[in-house]
Structures are given as C-alpha cells and as structure tokens.
C-alpha cells in the first residue's frame with residue numbers, strides 16, 4: 001500500500017529540523033488547516049445551505065461583501081483567536097487589526113488572511129480560495145498597527161487553499177513550496193505535489209483585458225507583443241487565461257508556468273493597483289519566489305515593500321522569471 005504523508009506529519013518533520021522550534025507554529029498551522037477544511041465544506045455545500053449571494057454590506061475597500069466573505073472571515077477568526085498562538089490578526093474583510101479577546105492567552109505570531117479570494121466567482125460555481133500569511137510579533141502584547149506593517153520578506157509562512165475540483169493547500173515556510181490535496185474521506189491534506197517549481201519560460205499570460213486602455217505603456221507594450229506572437233517580435237505565440245481568482249491563477253502558474261498581472265490602472269489617481277499587499281501580494285510573492293518565480297510591481301520587488309497601511313494596494317506582476325524580468329525591463333525603459 002502506498003504510504004501517504006499528511007500535512008501534519010510533513011510540518012512536524014520539517015520543523016523538527018529547525019533550531020529553537022517550540023511546536024507553537026505547527027499547532028497554529030493545524031488551526032489554519034481546520035478552518036480551511038470548514039470553509040471547503042461550506043463552499044462545497046453552496047446553496048444547499050443558503051450561503052451564496054451578496055450580503056447588504058461593503059468592506060473597508062468599498063467592495064460589496066458576499067455572504068461567504070463574512071462567513072469565511074468569521075470561521076478564520078473563531079478558529080484562531082482562542083488558541084494562544086497568535087498576538088493578533090488582520091483580514092481583508094475587517095477594517096482594523098483584530099486583537100485577541102482578553103480571556104485568551106496571546107502568542108508570538110500574527111495571522112493575516114484573505115478569507116475568500118475570488119469571491120466574485122462564488123455564485124457562478126468557479127474556483128475560490130483562502131490566502132494566509134504568518135508574521136512574527138513581540139510576544140505577550142496586544143500588537144499595534146505598526147507590528148503588522150512588515151515587509152513581505154519577513155514572513156514566516158505563507159499559503160493558500162484552492163477550493164476547486166479538488167481542495168488543495170499550497171504552503172511555504174521558506175524551504176520550497178509543497179502542495180497537498182484534501183482527502184475528503186479521511187479529512188486530511190495529503191502531500192501530492194512535493195517541491196513545486198515554476199518553469200523560467202512560458203507562453204501563457206493572465207490579465208483582465210477589459211482594463212487594457214487604462215494600462216501604463218510598459219504593460220501595453222508587453223501584452224501587445226504577446227498578442228502579436230510570432231507575427232511580431234516574439235519567438236512564440238501566447239495563450240491567455242483569466243479566472244478572476246488569484247488563487248487559481250497562482251496555482252496554475254505553479255503547475256505549468258505563466259505570468260499573472262494586475263497592474264496600475266491609470267483611472268486610479270493613487271496608482272495603487274487592485275490587490276492588497278498584506279494578504280494577497282505578499283503571501284503569493286513568497287510562494288512564487290520560493291518556487292523559483294519572480295514577483296514585482298514592475299518597479300520593485302514586492303517582498304521589499306514596507307507597507308504603510310493595513311489595506312494598502314499594490315500592482316502585481318508575478319510568475320515565470322524570464323517573462324517577469326522582461327516586463328520589469330520595459331518599466332525601466334519607461
């Protein structure tokens with residue numbers, strides 16, 4: 001019989017190799033896994049249990065919240081706030097940092113999450129996910145906003161769960177990227193995609209083409225060249241995908257390469273982009289770099305940005321190294 005490695009076993013064995021590891025991190029990760037299994041179940045049940053559709057509310061970023069945006073946020077908070085491993089949390093769906101209720105002990109980590117990524121897809125039964133990032137914190141204190149505003153390079157761990165035809169967890173603790181598939185029968189994530197790596201070259205891009213007339217010249221130039229393919233300056237023709245779920249796009253890129261872009265939009269005077277640095281760009285950048293890819297705003301490495309605000313947005317260009325470097329080069333040329 002094939003011997004399967006569970007996520008728990010994988011993490012315990014990986015952490016055992018590291019000096020000064022207390023077990024708190026392993027335990028924290030287990031709590032995240034439990035929350036994501038619950039979310040997987042809810043997403044799978046869909047309208048059987050009446051969780052689809054919009055709520056009558058907006059989040060701090062002005063997005064209309066789906067019912068599941070709120071439910072999944074509550075699942076994450078409720079699974080993590082009592083365990084004693086966290087000093088605080090931050091979520092796409094909550095305006096301010098989330099402190100640990102006074103009756104519970106405080107730990108040495110911060111958890112940041114996008115509880116439901118791609119939520120515009122939920123009502124049409126397409127892939128959605130949960131993205132998370134773990135940071136270190138001063139121990140035993142109520143953290144201040146400044147404690148959260150760390151560069152992505154400081155992340156202890158980043159991961160996402162993709163609720164697709166299979167439920168998959170992809171994880172990095174800075175020692176490569178591994179993928180696990182949820183075995184629904186036994187309720188365990190099983191290591192199915194060890195050491196995921198992104199090919200340096202690709203002929204597939206992902207961008208929301210409906211924003212084309214608002215892009216900056218370097219992005220326009222790159223996509224124009226992809227569209228012209230062999231009839232233009234490129235040596236190959238390109239294919240395009242746009243799922244509108246970052247989790248699904250990043251998973252595809254981890255599997256077969258590609259480049260994903262959510263660039264500046266010239267309509268936006270702050271020129272900020274759409275995706276949020278703390279719980280979308282940073283965790284995905286950590287994963288992508290650990291798998292041998294690259295992640296940039298076009299002007300700087302995502303993981304080097306010092307965030308100024310919790311819900312700060314950032315342009316994102318990520319994926320196969322040679323294509324990302326080409327796009328960064330176009331930004332340098334102006």
Ligand code: AHG
Nearest residue numbers: 114116117118119120208244245246
């Ligand atoms: P969220 O559902 O967490 O708000 O994130 C959606 C993000 C991301 O997953 C996706 O890449 C992008 O928004 C899609 O944007 P468009 O609808 O503009 O294509």
Ligand code: MN
Nearest residue numbers: 063069092119
């Ligand atoms: Mn949202």
Ligand code: MN
Nearest residue numbers: 114117118280
């Ligand atoms: Mn998202």
Ligand code: MN
Nearest residue numbers: 092114116117
């Ligand atoms: Mn979301």
